[in-house]
Amino acid sequence: MRNRKGTDKILAVYWFAILFIVAAGIIYMTLLVYGKPFDVREMEASLLADKVADCVAYGGILDESFLTNENSKENLFVVCGINSEVEDTYGWREQEQYYLEVTISDFKAGPGSIYFSGRDGNLNLKDDCTIKGEGLPVCVNRQFYTYGEKGGSSLVKILSIVKKTDKNVR
Amino acid sequence: MRGKSGNLVVSNLIFIILNMVFLVILIAFLFLKTGNGADIEEAYSKQIAMTLDAARPVMEIEINMKEAFDKLEDGWKKEDVVRIEGNLVTVSLREDGGYSYSFFNDVHVGKPYVKGDNYVFVITEKSVGEEKNEEP
Numbered sequence: 001m002r003n004r005k006g007t008d009k010i011l012a013v014y015w016f017a018i019l020f021i022v023a024a025g026i027i028y029m030t031l032l033v034y035g036k037p038f039d040v041r042e043m044e045a046s047l048l049a050d051k052v053a054d055c056v057a058y059g060g061i062l063d064e065s066f067l068t069n070e071n072s073k074e075n076l077f078v079v080c081g082i083n084s085e086v087e088d089t090y091g092w093r094e095q096e097q098y099y100l101e102v103t104i105s106d107f108k109a110g111p112g113s114i115y116f117s118g119r120d121g122n123l124n125l126k127d128d129c130t131i132k133g134e135g136l137p138v139c140v141n142r143q144f145y146t147y148g149e150k151g152g153s154s155l156v157k158i159l160s161i162v163k164k165t166d167k168n169v170r
Numbered sequence: 171m172r173g174k175s176g177n178l179v180v181s182n183l184i185f186i187i188l189n190m191v192f193l194v195i196l197i198a199f200l201f202l203k204t205g206n207g208a209d210i211e212e213a214y215s216k217q218i219a220m221t222l223d224a225a226r227p228v229m230e231i232e233i234n235m236k237e238a239f240d241k242l243e244d245g246w247k248k249e250d251v252v253r254i255e256g257n258l259v260t261v262s263l264r265e266d267g268g269y270s271y272s273f274f275n276d277v278h279v280g281k282p283y284v285k286g287d288n289y290v291f292v293i294t295e296k297s298v299g300e301e302k303n304e305e306p
Contacts, residue, residue, distance in 0.1 A: 012185060023192070026196065027199065030203050031203070034204060038213055040216045043220055047220065047223040047274075048223075050224075051275065081277075082276055083257045083273075083276040084274065085272065087271070
């Protein structure tokens with residue numbers, strides 16, 4: 001009887017040890033899934049690139065007014081109808097959270113023949129695109145071919161970067 | 171002998187109660203974490219911001235927000251859940267708090283309204299929308 005009671009106590013200790021291990025596993029997995037914010041930056045950067053693509057060329061035809069507009073080179077946000085204002089948290093207002101770059105080259109002459117280059121936003125974010133890791137801005141590269149209004153074809157390359165790390169990564 | 175069996179019953183009872191307490195705490199933690207109102211606020215504000223980023227003028231977008239409405243704080247109306255100020259979407263399911271996320275699409279979004287379990291967003295050109303706002 002004494003032996004049985006002792007065995008029961010040992011079993012109870014093991015039982016609780018197993019329970020704690022299982023609970024720790026469940027809590028760890030739950031925190032892994034629900035403890036992090038939803039990271040939407042890749043989607044946001046893709047949407048930003050789409051918006052610029054529609055601004056540069058629509059229906060597969062390069063928009064000549066975009067090329068002739070003097071603001072296109074330095075004020076892409078304004079020209080393409082992008083509002084770069086962000087919420088006033090984490091000091092976001094002091095440091096721009098977006099960066100955009102567009103280059104257009106002659107398709108036949110090759111990628112080196114860039115005849116248009118425009119950019120806007122926080123240029124410092126571009127350096128982080130070469131590094132991989134959490135807490136860094138998300139960079140999306142897009143490229144497509146388009147016809148010109150007066151014939152010829154061009155290669156359009158778009159780089160869009162979204163930072164907003166504080167609200168998307170923990 | 172009766173005393174010993176009595177002890178056995180008490181120790182078994184304590185063992186079962188401790189197990190139950192343990193499971194209840196674990197389940198409560200899971201419920202708190204998975205059905206957290208703050209998470210729902212964040213998810214919806216980001217979802218709305220991304221939807222508005224992809225929107226074009228003269229679109230009318232409906233987003234089902236039943237999950238958010240189910241978590242509303244007592245006395246908090248459905249009409250108060252989504253607010254749009256400039257290019258900032260704020261979703262709040264309670265009086266004190268909420269989650270905001272900005273959208274970059276430079277369009278005018280009219281005051282969103284509730285239609286059943288859905289929220290309706292009407293998107294217009296910015297200048298057109300501003301003119302409309304100026305009307306009495």
